[in-house]
Amino acid sequence: MAEDVRREIRAAVANAIASSELAAQVGEYQTHEVPVEFARDKSYGDFATTVAMLLAKRLGRPPRQVAEVIAASLKSAVGKTRYIRRVEVAGAGFINFFLSRAWLEETIRAVHAAGPAYGRSDVGRGKRVQLEFVSANPTGPMNVVNARAAAVGAALANVLEAVGYDVSTEYYINDAGNQVAVLGESVELRYRQLQGENVEFPERCYQGLYIMDIAREAAAEHGERLKTMAPAERARFFREFALSRMLESQKRSLARFGVGFDVWFSERKLVESGAHQEVLRILRERGMVYEKDGATWLCSTKFGDDKDRVLVKSDGEYTYLAGDIAYHKNKLDRGFDLIIDIWGPDHHGHVVPTRAGIQALGYPGECLEVLLLQFLSILSGGERVKMSKRAGEFVTMDELVDEVGRDAARYFMLMRNIESHLDFDLELAKRQSQENPVYYVQYAHARICSIFRQAEENGVKFEGAASADLSRLEEEIELDIARKIAAYPDEVVTSAADRAPNRLAKYALDLAGLFHSFYNSCRVMSDDAGLTSARLALSGAVGIVLRNCLGILGISAPEKM
C-alpha cells in the first residue's frame, strides 16, 4: 500500500518539476530520483520529500524557494491524484503530503488480505545466501555468547528470507582441530581419576564439571571394555565419545533455544575430502603462494592484507586460515551468491586474510560478508562473570533459558544492534521478568486474541476487513496505528538491508505501545455494530503484524497470557 502511494507521489513530483519553470535547468528528472519518506511526525502529513533541498544546489537557489515552486506546480495536479489531498512547504524546504484517509483504510484491508505474507517482499529476488553462525568449538556447553549469535543469526535468516532471499543456514562443526584431542584427553584423565588413579589434571585441559559428567557416562556405559584397551585405542575412544556427547548437548541446547540449522557441516569431512590440498594446488597454479622458511605463504598482500600469511606450517600442518579458505571455497562451489558469516569480534583480524584467500582463488571479494557480533557480558551480583571455557566458568545457554525464558532471552539479544557491547544482568533480567519488553509485546498480541475470543462468545460476527466500514475509525490513535502498520513492510526491508534485526524488535515494541494506548481509550466491542467491526478489523491487523514481526524475531506470539 505504502508503495502505491509513494509511486503516486514520485510521479506527481516528477511531473510538477517538468511542468514548472525549473524544468529547463533541472533537465530530465527521473521518477525514481524523488526521495519519498514517511513524515517524521503526523503534523507534517503522511509523507514528505526532500527533493527541493537536493535540487537547491544545482539550481543555485534557496531550498525553501525551490520547494515553493514545486509545490505550486503540484497544487494544480492534486485534484487528479488518487491519494494526495494537500501539499505544503515546511521547515528547511520539505514538501509535505497530506493524503486522503483512503490509503490508511486500504492498508488495513491489505494486511488482512495478505495475512502471514504481509511485510514479505521480493527485493532479494531469490538470490542465494548462505548464513553461517554460532559454529562453536565442541569443547564445552553452549553459552550466552553463543546464544546471542544464535538469536541474531536466526533472526537475520528469517528477515532475509522475508524479503525474498533464498537462505541456507549452516553450523560449522570444528571437529578436526587440536582442541578435540584436548577434549578427549580431559575426559580420559577425569575417567582415570574416577577409577581411583592418582593422575594430574593439567591446566591446559578443560576444567568444567561437564567433563566429569562425560567421564562418568563413559564409565557407566563402557566401563569394563575401557580397562583392557590399549592406550592409543583408548585415547581415540575418549576423543570420539566426548565429541559426540558434546555435539549432542550443543544441538539439544540450540533446539531448546529454538534455533535450528539447514546444514551441519563437519570440518573433519572437509579435511578428509582433500579440500586443503586442492586449495593449495589451485593457489600454486595461480601463482598466489610461495615457500619461505620452510612454510608455504599466501600472497594476501596482493589483496589488501598488511602481510602475507602462512597456509602450511614448516611442520607440514595446515593453518587455521588454510582450513577457512578451503571451507569458503566449498561454500562458494555450492552455488551461493553471497556468503554471510557471523563471527565474534576476536576474529576480526581474519576477515581480510580470508577474503584475500577466496580472491586469490579467483572469486570476487564481495561474495563474502562478515558480520562481527560483539560479545555479551553477563553481570551477576553486580560483577562481570569471567567467561573462560578452559576454566569451565560461564553462564550456559541452558541456564539462560531456564532462568529468563526463551522468548525473553531472545528478545534481549535482539534489542541491541549487533556491533554494540551488551551487559546482561542476570538478576535484573530475572527480577524484571514481569516488566520485560517482550511481555509487553506479547501481551498486546494476547489481548487482541482475547478480544476476538470475547467477540465470538458474545455472538458478534466479524465479517472481515473487506466488508467493514473503516471510515468509522475516527480517533487519532486509530489512524496512528494504521500509519504504523503501513510502515511495516519498509521496516522489514531496512532491517534486512542493514542486517539489523534490532530494528524489528523496536518496531514491535512501538506498535504494541500504540495498541495498548488504543485499548485503554477505545472500546472495541460496543452496541454500535459498524464501529465494532471497524475496530475488530484494526485490532486484527495489529495482531497479524505483531505475529509476523515476532515470527521473524523467533519469538512466540501467545494467544493467552
Add this chain to the structure above:
RNA sequence: GCGCCUGUAGCUCAGGGGAUAGAGCAACUGCCUUCUAAGCAGUGGGCCGCAGGUUCGAUUCCUGCCAGGCGCGCCA
C-alpha cells in the same frame, strides 16, 4: 605501536545528513462494577565525549584528540 567496536537522559540502550533527539528501567502523581492493570494517562530529567572539517543544513559523514572494550601467532 597498529587494527576493530563503543561514547546519546540517573541506569540500560534505540535512532540517524534535515523540521521540537526517543524508549524502557528508576522517581513522583492519577486510572480496575466495562474486551486480560503483564496495561494506560501524566510530571521531571540531555554541551548526542571534546575540537576542527565537508554541507544550504551535522547529534548523524570525514579528520584529530580523549575515554572504555577487544584483537594483533608457522594457536584454533
